[in-house]
Amino acid sequence: MDYFNLPSFMKKFNVDTSLNELRIPPEFVSIHGADLSFDCRFVMPRGRSWPVRLLKIASGCHFHAGWADFRIINNIVHDDYLTFTMVDDEIFHVKRYNPRTGCPPLCDVQEPEIESSDDEDYAPDQGVIDDDGCPTFVVTLDWSNIKRSLEIPFAFWRRHIRMNALQDPVYFNVNGDTWYIVLDHNDSKIWVKRGWRRFKNVNYLVAGTRCHFKLIDRNEVQFYVWFDRP
Structure with missing residues (x-):
């Protein structure tokens, strides 16, 4: 399937509701819920990945175990926009956008300099x-x-x-x-x-x-x- 046609959704991060888990839009779940795996993996633009577990409860589907670690390590802050593209039943490509600039932070897309060693x-x-x-x-x-x-x-x-x-x-x-x-x-x-x-x-x-x-x-x-x- 063409990458641009892969299932995807966007979320605006809110510290009041999404510190420990992130709810997947119900519209996305209604269409693609049967394809969602219990064990998922988030992959950021530079290739780093994190394991995240899916929780299905009465209020809907949530990224649960592993979400807080992902959020903290990537320094996701209030009002950041995140896009999730499901490239496989267990793998999501995740991109983050700064709400003020509309662009990804440089740290997400540029390799850090590696110190040389003697x-x-x-x-x-x-x-x-x-x-x-x-x-x-x-x-x-x-x-x-x-x-x-x-x-x-x-x-x-x-x-x-x-x-x-x-x-x-x-x-x-x-x-x-x-x-x-x-x-x-x-x-x-x-x-x-x-x-x-x-x-x-x-x-x-x-x-x-x-x-x-x-x-x-x-x-x-x-x-x-x-x-x-x-």
Whole structure:
């Protein structure tokens, strides 16, 4: 289907009614409600995406779980106009418009500048460019990784991934299985906050395992992961 003919709707954000959920227009639901998925994903113009769950109750259909996070991270404010284009039964392209200018904010459409890092801060073992052009970093697990968590090289992230993507979920892919990972960070370190224990246990990781993390998607941050076992 032509993109311009895809189902879409517009909403004006109101802090009094839409802080924690956003109601979908009943007219849209009456026509396309049967195609709506319980688990949806919002995709902004620069490719960043957020999972959002749909809630169907007597008052109508609402974007519920995940909406507040999406609103806060994207700094959506009172009277902003939002357009939602349903490109699939679970994916909405979302655009935001400033009510004073009628244009999208520059931060929604322009890539932020990424700080350059000094070569001395970027050891070869922390990141290499494979033959296929995908940046890869390698970690040999030690007992601190097994007992506590995994640290992602800060210089690797700063060089290859948007820093504001640290607020988004990350995905590890192992032989077709996808793992949902949540990160935390400070001014000099990035580590796995949630998801590492299960990932480690299911993949039978032990001290001495050499883990390769190939960055295959910089927008919806995804790594293809494989292991050299001791």
